[in-house]
Amino acid sequence: MEARAPETFGIPWPDLNDGLLYTDDLSLSDCDLTLIEFYSRKYKNSAPLQGWLQRIQNGQITVDGTVTTDPNKSLSGLSRLIYHRLPWKEPDAPYLLKVLYEDDHMIALNKPSGLQVLPGGLFQQRTALSQLQWRVSKNISAVASQGKHPVPVHRLGRGTSGILLCAKTKLAKTRLSMYFADGTSLIGENRCLKEEVKTTRKISKVYRALVVGILDQDEVIINQPIGIVKYPGVAKGLYVASPSGKPALSKVYVVSRDIQGNRSLVQVEIQSGRPHQIRIHLSFIGHPLLGDPLYVNGGQPRCFDLEFVDENVAHDGGYQRPENPVPGDCGYFLHAHMLVVHHPIWEEVIKITAPLPSVLQTDDEADVHQRKGIRQHLSN
Structure with a gap:
């Protein structure tokens, strides 16, 4: 299939994102811990002890579907814990992306500086991946869009602009990921180093x-x-x-x-x-x-x-x-x-x-x- 004509797309960011849910299924080795011990030990890089106490007391954690505000609650094996990170306003980021190349299997975008590729840290919604997903949702009635869920196959730093290559099918994702894993080397004419x-x-x-x-x-x-x-x-x-x-x-x-x-x-x-x-x-x-x-x-x-x-x-x-x-x-x-x-x-x-x-x-x-x-x- 021939490549489609280039376009620019993007939806302005909502003021607040949707927050996040983090699920943990406990193992038998966790059954001797309290709620605060579990989170402050396993996720100490996410928040200090005082921060986890605050989150528990705010009612942001459920144990087997029940909100639990007691940090000293003893946990039983095989319970399910869910931490609800409250919605927040993410830092400013551009949202418009230009299509440089597209066919049924892959799409290449011109990513602006300041836009993160994948969710992480403060940026959970304001990412290139979110805009790709919204684009598919908007065009889901189109036959060409059905079953196509583009995902980036490599990353660019948030401050780096330029080509972001994404796969639209599982087979394309597998092969393109293999290409990147093998390392990169110029194909054909090497203009950068002036040699073949x-x-x-x-x-x-x-x-x-x-x-x-x-x-x-x-x-x-x-x-x-x-x-x-x-x-x-x-x-x-x-x-x-x-x-x-x-x-x-x-x-x-x-x-x-x-x-x-x-x-x-x-x-x-x-x-x-x-x-x-x-x-x-x-x-x-x-x-x-x-x-x-x-x-x-x-x-x-x-x-x-x-x-x-x-x-x-x-x-x-x-x-x-x-x-x-x-x-x-x-x-x-x-x-x-x-x-x-x-x-x-x-x-x-x-x-x-x-x-x-x-x-x-x-x-x-x-x-x-x-x-x-x-x-x-x-x-x-």
């Missing part, structure tokens, strides 16, 4: 970024491993440059240098997909992304007080939003510019491009973009 590369890899991603400082070399290969350290406000830990981490490879090509502004415009091809890989790798070589609030030289976090945790309780009983920078903070300039992929069903090689933001364009590219805009205006 033949490879068995099925997918490649090229990013554009603005970094601090002037790179001496036109091409740089970074193979610094990436690992995890304990970090306040990030329950699963923070990804950093670490000798004991997992292998990661980035190929960097300098597009232009701004000597006066002490910054460089670069393209980056990644052959692995570690979280925050480009931010970590470029900061590791001494050229962090311009405006990055978190990563500094060496691929490490700006704040070194990694053991500090603020025990103050927020309105919902959870921890206060940490004062230190966290991975989801925006402000840097990183754009997933080009993706080349073997179609998961019929194996055709497809190239998808997301237009560059003006700050990531060279003067020549900006001139071309302006001329195209003028021609489109005149044709209308």
